[in-house]
Amino acid sequence: MAEPREVVGREHELRLLRDFAGGDGARLALLEGDAGIGKTTLMREAITAASSEGARVLVARPAEAEVGLAFSGLSDLLADVLEAVVTELPPPQAVALEIVLLRREAEGRSVDLHTVSAGVLTALRTLGERGAVVVAVDDLQWLDRETVAALAFALRRLGDERVRLIAALRLEGGLAQPALIESLPAKRILRIPIGSLSAGTLHEVIRVHAGRTLPRPVLLRIHELTGGNPFYALEIVRSLPPYEPPSGFQMPPSVEALTTRRLGRLEGPVRRVLEPAALLRDPTVSLLEAVSTDPRQVGQRLDRAVAAGVIELSVDRVRFTHPLLAEAMARMIGPRRRSQLHAQLAQLVDDPEQCARHLAMVSSRPCADTADEIERGARVAAARGAPAAAAELLEMAAAVTPDSQPSSRWRRTIEAARACKPAGLPARGRKLLAAILSELPSGTQRADALVGLAGLSNDDFEAADRALEEALIDARGDDERLSIIHRERAYGCSSHVGHGAAREHAELAVAAATRAGEARVLIPALTFLAALETWNGSSNGGALEQALELQKRERLPLAYTYSPNVILGLRHMAVDRLDEARELFEAEAAEAESGGDDYAYSSLLVYLTELECRAGNFSAAASLASECWLRSEQRGEQFQGGAALWAKALVDAHLGRVDEARTAAERGTALSSEIGEEVYRVLNQYALGFLELSVGDVIRADAVLRPLPLRLVELGWDEPSLFPVWPNAIEALIATGEQELAGEYLALYQERAGRCDCPWALATAARCHGLLRLAEGDIDGALAACELALQEHRRTPGAFERGRTLLALGCAQRRARQLRYARETLQKALTLFEQLGATLWAGKVRTELGRIGGRTKSRDELTPSEQRVAALVAEGKTNKEVAGALIVSVHTVEAALTQVYRKLGVRSRTELARRVHQVASTKD
Numbered sequence: 001m002a003e004p005r006e007v008v009g010r011e012h013e014l015r016l017l018r019d020f021a022g023g024d025g026a027r028l029a030l031l032e033g034d035a036g037i038g039k040t041t042l043m044r045e046a047i048t049a050a051s052s053e054g055a056r057v058l059v060a061r062p063a064e065a066e067v068g069l070a071f072s073g074l075s076d077l078l079a080d081v082l083e084a085v086v087t088e089l090p091p092p093q094a095v096a097l098e099i100v101l102l103r104r105e106a107e108g109r110s111v112d113l114h115t116v117s118a119g120v121l122t123a124l125r126t127l128g129e130r131g132a133v134v135v136a137v138d139d140l141q142w143l144d145r146e147t148v149a150a151l152a153f154a155l156r157r158l159g160d161e162r163v164r165l166i167a168a169l170r171l172e173g174g175l176a177q178p179a180l181i182e183s184l185p186a187k188r189i190l191r192i193p194i195g196s197l198s199a200g201t202l203h204e205v206i207r208v209h210a211g212r213t214l215p216r217p218v219l220l221r222i223h224e225l226t227g228g229n230p231f232y233a234l235e236i237v238r239s240l241p242p243y244e245p246p247s248g249f250q251m252p253p254s255v256e257a258l259t260t261r262r263l264g265r266l267e268g269p270v271r272r273v274l275e276p277a278a279l280l281r282d283p284t285v286s287l288l289e290a291v292s293t294d295p296r297q298v299g300q301r302l303d304r305a306v307a308a309g310v311i312e313l314s315v316d317r318v319r320f321t322h323p324l325l326a327e328a329m330a331r332m333i334g335p336r337r338r339s340q341l342h343a344q345l346a347q348l349v350d351d352p353e354q355c356a357r358h359l360a361m362v363s364s365r366p367c368a369d370t371a372d373e374i375e376r377g378a379r380v381a382a383a384r385g386a387p388a389a390a391a392e393l394l395e396m397a398a399a400v401t402p403d404s405q406p407s408s409r410w411r412r413t414i415e416a417a418r419a420c421k422p423a424g425l426p427a428r429g430r431k432l433l434a435a436i437l438s439e440l441p442s443g444t445q446r447a448d449a450l451v452g453l454a455g456l457s458n459d460d461f462e463a464a465d466r467a468l469e470e471a472l473i474d475a476r477g478d479d480e481r482l483s484i485i486h487r488e489r490a491y492g493c494s495s496h497v498g499h500g501a502a503r504e505h506a507e508l509a510v511a512a513a514t515r516a517g518e519a520r521v522l523i524p525a526l527t528f529l530a531a532l533e534t535w536n537g538s539s540n541g542g543a544l545e546q547a548l549e550l551q552k553r554e555r556l557p558l559a560y561t562y563s564p565n566v567i568l569g570l571r572h573m574a575v576d577r578l579d580e581a582r583e584l585f586e587a588e589a590a591e592a593e594s595g596g597d598d599y600a601y602s603s604l605l606v607y608l609t610e611l612e613c614r615a616g617n618f619s620a621a622a623s624l625a626s627e628c629w630l631r632s633e634q635r636g637e638q639f640q641g642g643a644a645l646w647a648k649a650l651v652d653a654h655l656g657r658v659d660e661a662r663t664a665a666e667r668g669t670a671l672s673s674e675i676g677e678e679v680y681r682v683l684n685q686y687a688l689g690f691l692e693l694s695v696g697d698v699i700r701a702d703a704v705l706r707p708l709p710l711r712l713v714e715l716g717w718d719e720p721s722l723f724p725v726w727p728n729a730i731e732a733l734i735a736t737g738e739q740e741l742a743g744e745y746l747a748l749y750q751e752r753a754g755r756c757d758c759p760w761a762l763a764t765a766a767r768c769h770g771l772l773r774l775a776e777g778d779i780d781g782a783l784a785a786c787e788l789a790l791q792e793h794r795r796t797p798g799a800f801e802r803g804r805t806l807l808a809l810g811c812a813q814r815r816a817r818q819l820r821y822a823r824e825t826l827q828k829a830l831t832l833f834e835q836l837g838a839t840l841w842a843g844k845v846r847t848e849l850g851r852i853g854g855r856t857k858s859r860d861e862l863t864p865s866e867q868r869v870a871a872l873v874a875e876g877k878t879n880k881e882v883a884g885a886l887i888v889s890v891h892t893v894e895a896a897l898t899q900v901y902r903k904l905g906v907r908s909r910t911e912l913a914r915r916v917h918q919v920a921s922t923k924d
Contacts, residue, residue: 007045008208009201010038016192017046021053021134021164026190027155030140030181031168033194036231039168040138042194046166047136055132056081061319062142063326065279068393070353070386071100071116072281073147077135078123079317085126093119100146100384102351112594113146113385117153124154128161140167140178145423146386146596152183156627185626196228205230210237235262260328266308271329273301274311276341278329279361281354283318291344346373352380356393366402374400375412382419385596391419395432410436410445417452422597429456447474447481454488458640459675461496465489483512483521487528491561495677499536499716506532510543519554523547524562531567537719537756539571561603563588569607574721576759576796578615585611602631602640609647613654614760616799616836621651629664642672642680649687653694654800656839656905661691679717682708686725693728694840698735705729709745720752720761727764734768734775742772760801763792767805774812782812800841803832807845819852826852839905843915846904862903869896873909874916 007014013031020029029046031039047057060076078101086094096115098104127133135151137143155165169178181189197205202223206212209230214222214237222233263271276291277283285302289295302318305311312319320326333341339362346358356377359370378393394416401409413436420429433453440446450471454464468489475481490505506529513522530544547564558564569584585608592600605628612621625647632644645668652661668684671677689705692698708725717723726749733742746768753761770785786809793802806829813822826849833842862870865886872882879893886893906912 007041008204009197010042010194013042013192013194014045016190017042017166018049020166020190021046021050021055021132027158027163027188028165028167028181028184029190029192031166031192031194032171033168034229035170036229036235037194037196038230039170039194041230042192043136043138043166043168047134050132050134053132055134056127056130057134057136059136059138060143060147061138062144063139063320064142065326065330066281067142067144068389069144069281069357070146070381070384070389071144071150073137073143074116074120074150075101075282077137077147078120081123081127085123088126089119089122093122097123106380106383110383111385112591113149113596114153114590114594116146116385117150120150121154121157124158124163125161128158128163132162133164135163135165137165137167140169140180143178143180145179145388146384148178148180149596152180155180155188156183183627197230198228199223202228202230202233206233206237210234212237212240238262260332263310263325263329263332266305266310267301269297270301270304270308271332273298274305274329275333275337276345277311277318277320278326278333279338279341279345279358280349284316285313285318286316287345287348288318290348291341353377353384353389353393356380356396360393360396360400364400366400368402368405368408371397371401371405371408371412378419382596385594387419387596388423388425391416391423391425391428394419406439407445410440410449414445414449414452417449417456421456422595422599426456426458442474444475444478444481447471447478447485450474451481451485451488454492461492461676465492465496468492479512479516480518480521483509483516483525485509486512487525487562490528490532494532494535495679498714499532499718502716503529503532503536519550520556523550523554523556523564524558526550527558527562527564527567530564531570532716534567534570534574535717535719535722537752539574544568544571561600566604566607570722573607573611573614574719574756574758576614576721576798578611578797581611582608582615598631599640602628602644605631606643606647609651613650613800614798616797618651618655618837621647622655625651642668642675642677642684644668645671646680646683646687649684649691653687653691655837656694656841658691658695658840662688665691678711678715679723682711682715682717682725683723686723686728689725689732690728693732693735696844698732701728702732702736702738705732709748713748718752720749720756721758724760724764726752726761727768730768731771734771737775739772739775742768742775746772759792759795760798763789763796763805764801766792767801767808770805770808770812774808774815779812779816783809783816786812799832800836800838803829803836803838803841803845806832807841807848810845810848814848814852823849823852834905842905846915862900866896866900866903869893870900870904870912870916873897873900874913876913 017029020026031042033039047059051057058077058081060073062073062076066072078097082097082101082103086098089097092115095104095109096111097119099106099109099111100116124133124135151165167180169181199219203214203219206214206219222236263274266274273288273292276288280287285298288302289298292298302311302313306313309321310325312321320329330338342358342361346355346362349355349358354377356374359373359377362370374393374397378390378397381387381389381393394412398409398412398416401412413432417429417432420426420432430453433449433456437446437449437453440449450467454467454471457464457467468485471485472482475485486505486509490502490509493502493505506525509525510522510529513525516522526543526547529541530539530547533539533541533543544564544567548568551558551564565584566588569581569588572578572581572584585604589601589604589608592604605624609621609624609628612618612624625644629644629648632640645664649661649664649668652664665684665688669681669688672681672684685704686708689701689708692701692704705725705728709729712718712723712725720726726745730742730745730749733739733745746765749761749768750765753765766785766789770782770789773779773781773785786805789805790802790809793805796802806825810822810826810829813819813825826845830842830845830849833839833845868886869882872885873879877885879897883893900912901907904912904915906915
């Protein structure tokens with residue numbers, strides 16, 4: 001495709017792009033449309049405009065063949081600017097970028113995705129401080145996963161830097177939505193749909209770009225056949241004879257046919273030079289010369305391809321003007337020639353992963369050496385934090401493993417399936433294992449395959465347990481594998497059956513691992529036993545201490561589920577040592593992300609969300625929950641979906657986002673119920689009950705919360721702080737007049753709180769005791785219990801529950817006619833809730849303050865003029881009518897109303913009216 005001289009018929013889209021470049025809202029402009037619809041043309045126009053205004057432009061044009069090549073897109077984007085910023089990068093980030101961009105040998109170092117992503121963020125910030133930066137990605141759907149992850153990491157964390165991303169996305173063909181788009185909130189994305197052109201506009205496109213004016217019947221026929229797609233239309237026009245175009249012609253069945261015809265006009269020697277370029281991730285003139293039988297003619301032939309508009313040259317680099325041309329060129333290569341080229345390129349490229357891919361394409365015939373080399377490439381991909389690429393290469397290695405080596409083929413298939421889990425491709429992993437299970441003989445490999453299948457079946461606990469039960473037979477006599485199987489059965493039972501069955505399998509796992517004498521098996525077995533003890537509230541068995549000591553000595557890589565540091569973090573969180581817990585969780589999360597283990601990373605985000613809610617860092621918790629849900633939703637897993645929705649509902653409920661919290665909790669309940677995952681079903685119900693309690697619907701809150709504590713006890717999830725259902729259930733019972741049952745629940749809760757010696761649990765139990773005494777008319781007892789609760793709160797870092805206790809104390813003080821003390825106490829509670837952004841609970845405090853009467857000392861109380869504005873607006877008057885009534889300007893009313901909204905924590909006139917009427921009724 002020749003460089004366009006001007007853009008035709010896209011004035012609206014161009015205006016949107018110009019506004020985007022000069023705005024400060026959206027971070028990503030997304031051009032969406034079918035192949036050939038004009039996205040690339042608009043992209044080039046945007047790049048030209050940005051360059052002319054002095055912006056630094058970083059460009060990537062990935063092809064479908066590059067999807068599996070880790071960091072190929074990053075190489076395009078940073079190749080020309082790395083030297084300009086590398087001195088300003090922290091050394092680990094600089095080294096990581098140089099390795100993945102193939103500027104430096106890895107020399108045995110494992111490069112993690114987190115460090116690479118941090119390097120990309122630092123590079124973009126550095127460039128952004130020097131001036132505007134535009135990152136342009138054509139055909140975003142073909143961008144490799146690792147580059148997507150790095151860009152998503154950077155874009156989420158960029159602040160006011162002048163960095164914008166423009167990307168073109170092909171929509172047809174059932175292509176998946178790239179994770180980069182899902183990583184940003186909708187308000188940060190400007191979506192620009194690129195639709196079909198009208199016949200009149202298509203005529204203008206052909207005139208400008210092809211220099212042709214067609215008879216109307218021909219034009220209409222082309223418009224019909226192409227559906228108004230300018231790329232298709234131009235390709236047809238360029239293939240037509242120069243005079244008297246035929247009225248009857250057929251549109252080629254696909255873009256491939258069009259581009260093949262275009263490429264067919266090149267001379268044979270020119271096409272031959274371009275063939276290896278079509279097979280390379282990053283073709284260079286040097287590589288093409290190395291492959292050619294006549295290297296002295298390569299430059300001249302490339303010039304002809306440039307003149308034909310097929311490729312572009314930049315110093316030593318070769319680029320097709322459109323990825324479709326490269327794909328078509330690759331498909332034009334005959335099988336023998338293709339095999340020859342792949343074999344040559346495998347010897348020439350330096351990157352083991354690229355080498356592996358070329359080897360995989362050499363021949364479909366089995367070859368042990370080829371399989372070994374492809375597996376080596378998979379190891380490199382895994383070390384770079386690219387499990388999806390590793391899984392694909394392992395699958396390729398298995399495919400070319402000779403029939404005489406079935407054990408190697410099965411092993412590679414099993415490893416490929418295992419890599420699918422951290423890559424977020426469980427369905428693919430299950431398919432791989434299902435294909436070999438029927439041919440695997442009884443024994444340890446079949447046991448490994450069944451264990452792998454169970455691990456990829458989180459959404460079907462019964463199927464997973466059946467696979468593990470079958471695996472026990474195949475692993476008979478192998479203590480190492482028996483330990484793994486019992487451990488996995490314990491994990492499944494903990495979520496599905498209950499503590500007793502889970503404990504039995506966990507103890508069998510420890511016993512088998514002890515017999516095996518392998519630390520890498522014993523540590524996770526001990527860790528999961530310790531996890532069960534932690535969740536059960538009986539953390540004195542010594543399993544965690546033994547696991548931590550072994551891990552300290554052995555330093556083994558472990559999945560997050562079986563990492564003793566994660567369980568230690570949970571124990572710290574259970575006793576309100578939140579800073580220590582956060583440090584452990586964040587370290588494990590960073591390791592999971594750097595290793596490309598998306599599943600583990602998402603799971604740790606759940607823990608971190610709960611921790612930040614406990615700490616009162618609701619903004620941080622909201623970001624964590626959003627990312628957790630995003631990743632889980634992308635994988636489509638119900639198990640983690642239920643967990644992620646619980647995290648989201650928890651944050652939204654604390655922040656008073658009523659509709660969002662209710663939707664998340666109800667959906668999380670449904671997802672967990674559907675697969676029989678009982679713990680997160682209970683926790684989602686807890687979030688829903690807490691929300692109803694927060695909005696004041698105590699009847700619905702009680703209906704939801706009442707059964708939850710005893711259900712958790714029944715399952716053995718009896719640690720009262722990690723599963724915080726008790727205090728809200730008790731408060732709802734008290735509010736509905738069920739004092740006797742509330743007393744029974746409180747006795748059970750106090751016993752558990754005293755057993756675990758958790759400040760959070762002791763404080764909330766004391767508060768519940770105070771609320772119960774107050775409901776029974778024992779005001780002195782209520783005051784004493786709330787004061788005791790406040791003493792326990794001094795040992796807790798979070799402010800939210802302290803605010804609730806202050807609210808309870810203020811209510812008791814008001815009932816005791818200690819009005820001055822009540823006002824001061826409630827004012828403290830109001831300040832806490834307002835600082836946290838807990839609007840619903842701030843509203844409860846304001847209501848209680850309204851019952852006291854007199855003047856409060858709140859800096860956020862309404863001034864007399866604001867009260868008059870609020871009252872008139874609550875009556876339904878417009879701003880103009882309020883201004884007329886008060887004899888002020890509309891602007892003055894708008895400014896006053898803004899302050900009223902802020903001070904009262906409301907977001908609409910309806911909420912304001914409800915609040916004003918509520919206060920009025922309490923005073924009556």
